[in-house]
Amino acid sequence: MGDWTDGYVSDVEYLAGFYSEQMPAHIDAACLVRGIEPPVPRGEPFRYCELGCGVGKSATTIAATSPHGQVWGFDFNPAHIARGQRLSRESGIDNLVLEDSSFEDLAGARGATLPRFHYIGLHGVWSWISPRNQQHIVKFIADHLEPGGAVYITYNALPGWNTAAPLQRALWATAGVDNDRSDRRVVRAMAFARRMANAGAGILPLDFLDRLEKERDGDNVAYLAHEYLNAHWAPCYQMDVAEALAEAKVSYATSANIIDNFPDLCLTSEQRELVDEVPERFRETIRDYFMQRTFRRDIYIRGSRPISSRRIDSRLRAVRLMATVPESALTRELRVPVGKAELSESFYGPALKAIANGTPSIGELFDESPAGGTATAQEVLGMLVGSRQAISVIAEPSEAARARVRRYNVAQLRTYADEGKAVGALAGVAIGSAVTVRLFEMLVYEALIDGVPAEPGAMVDDCWKRLKSRGDRVVSNGAVIDDEAASRVVLENNVPEVLQIALPMWQRIGAV
Numbered sequence: 001m002g003d004w005t006d007g008y009v010s011d012v013e014y015l016a017g018f019y020s021e022q023m024p025a026h027i028d029a030a031c032l033v034r035g036i037e038p039p040v041p042r043g044e045p046f047r048y049c050e051l052g053c054g055v056g057k058s059a060t061t062i063a064a065t066s067p068h069g070q071v072w073g074f075d076f077n078p079a080h081i082a083r084g085q086r087l088s089r090e091s092g093i094d095n096l097v098l099e100d101s102s103f104e105d106l107a108g109a110r111g112a113t114l115p116r117f118h119y120i121g122l123h124g125v126w127s128w129i130s131p132r133n134q135q136h137i138v139k140f141i142a143d144h145l146e147p148g149g150a151v152y153i154t155y156n157a158l159p160g161w162n163t164a165a166p167l168q169r170a171l172w173a174t175a176g177v178d179n180d181r182s183d184r185r186v187v188r189a190m191a192f193a194r195r196m197a198n199a200g201a202g203i204l205p206l207d208f209l210d211r212l213e214k215e216r217d218g219d220n221v222a223y224l225a226h227e228y229l230n231a232h233w234a235p236c237y238q239m240d241v242a243e244a245l246a247e248a249k250v251s252y253a254t255s256a257n258i259i260d261n262f263p264d265l266c267l268t269s270e271q272r273e274l275v276d277e278v279p280e281r282f283r284e285t286i287r288d289y290f291m292q293r294t295f296r297r298d299i300y301i302r303g304s305r306p307i308s309s310r311r312i313d314s315r316l317r318a319v320r321l322m323a324t325v326p327e328s329a330l331t332r333e334l335r336v337p338v339g340k341a342e343l344s345e346s347f348y349g350p351a352l353k354a355i356a357n358g359t360p361s362i363g364e365l366f367d368e369s370p371a372g373g374t375a376t377a378q379e380v381l382g383m384l385v386g387s388r389q390a391i392s393v394i395a396e397p398s399e400a401a402r403a404r405v406r407r408y409n410v411a412q413l414r415t416y417a418d419e420g421k422a423v424g425a426l427a428g429v430a431i432g433s434a435v436t437v438r439l440f441e442m443l444v445y446e447a448l449i450d451g452v453p454a455e456p457g458a459m460v461d462d463c464w465k466r467l468k469s470r471g472d473r474v475v476s477n478g479a480v481i482d483d484e485a486a487s488r489v490v491l492e493n494n495v496p497e498v499l500q501i502a503l504p505m506w507q508r509i510g511a512v
């Protein structure tokens, strides 16, 4: 078969990452905020295809949380696919195909056997592959996206990357082409770049190099290899990506960074006036000059359909929301690209309380708001989901759907334990997505599923045993604790809070 990599790093595996923006439910919410019909009505069957799915974390999460969906994930690296398949098998997922096909295969004979999809997602792929592979992807989208379907695509953006691009070239050029593994080569290349900087290579951005060194010291070397050692790495202007994708009859619809859809939170009035003077197809690129974005998360649609202005309000009012963080962490003060924005106390005060304790519809939030408020339904969805404090609820899950996702979560948590990961994602079938969990939460979740009563004493005993059998230690205020008595004190201080705050949330999102 020869070299199948086309210059892409394939000798070290990519990290298992979950990205909520890629979930159909998030893509749908971004479309609604923009007043565009999502690819399929909420809760209806869909087909989702992920291109370059890596180890398949997002694809498995979509499959596990969408019993009504069919999911495909393709990646040419067989190690990635084998890892994803194993998780899928252990979770009993039956609506997912993971396969080691290349973009070239998918644009050719393999693709010809596949159906059309309502969603095609590619995260962290476009600006890391060759122009020839980009063309294969465009052909695949042209052949396989349903009318009204969405493409979720992320990439390194220009002009934001202009300052740091010379560092990538230097790393790639000095990493060497010997047979050593990419993770070791990237570390060597970084040391060389540091020496170049010390010797007066003023073009190298030192703050950026500092950040890469932090990633290296944080054991994120696989990411560094995949980010910096690809032969065809090339950040892109939005207008060029839009032009390439136009061949597949898709056009830019909206940003998956939902706050980006609110111009006054992203640009000053002077900047907005300048952007408005530019032909529409160049506006996103000109915005990128002001926002200095280095990474874009975009949604393209094949045949974008505006929701009628008579119906948009009622459609949005029907959306149910729930908080994805504890009530104490909910805030009306948002960090936005132009600085800070403060949501009104009169409407959002009660609204935050309501989403922390239930799953109200946006219409109910308005009906129950004592002061009424001036917010629109689009703004409420945009602010609460865009600030990552809330997520839309798809449906009240059946017991069978909950059982399915529990099995997936248990299998995932086992892989986190094997890899020594203290942060992960816990999938919920009511939201078609996942929420962040940390070590104590992982321990409590596993214990609950194994039937340990949700009562602090029994839980602490059980979590302590689990912690030891995982081979992990408690970290408190940045310090690793070895002593059993001290570890138990930390557990005693944390486990009740997990039971009190996280457990009700897991019940609402359909994770337990």
Ligand SMILES: C[S@@+](CC[C@H](N)C(=O)[O-])C[C@H]1O[C@@H](n2cnc3c(N)ncnc32)[C@H](O)[C@@H]1O
Residues within 6 Å of the ligand: 006, 008, 014, 015, 016, 017, 051, 052, 053, 054, 055, 074, 075, 076, 077, 080, 101, 102, 103, 104, 122, 123, 124, 125, 128, 129, 133, 226
């Ligand atoms: C940066 S990783 C992103 C992985 C995954 N989307 C994620 O976000 O976790 C890019 C992925 O694209 C895959 N890839 C690169 N070139 C490819 C090709 N020609 N055909 C199929 N997959 C490819 C790589 O193996 C890698 O897993």
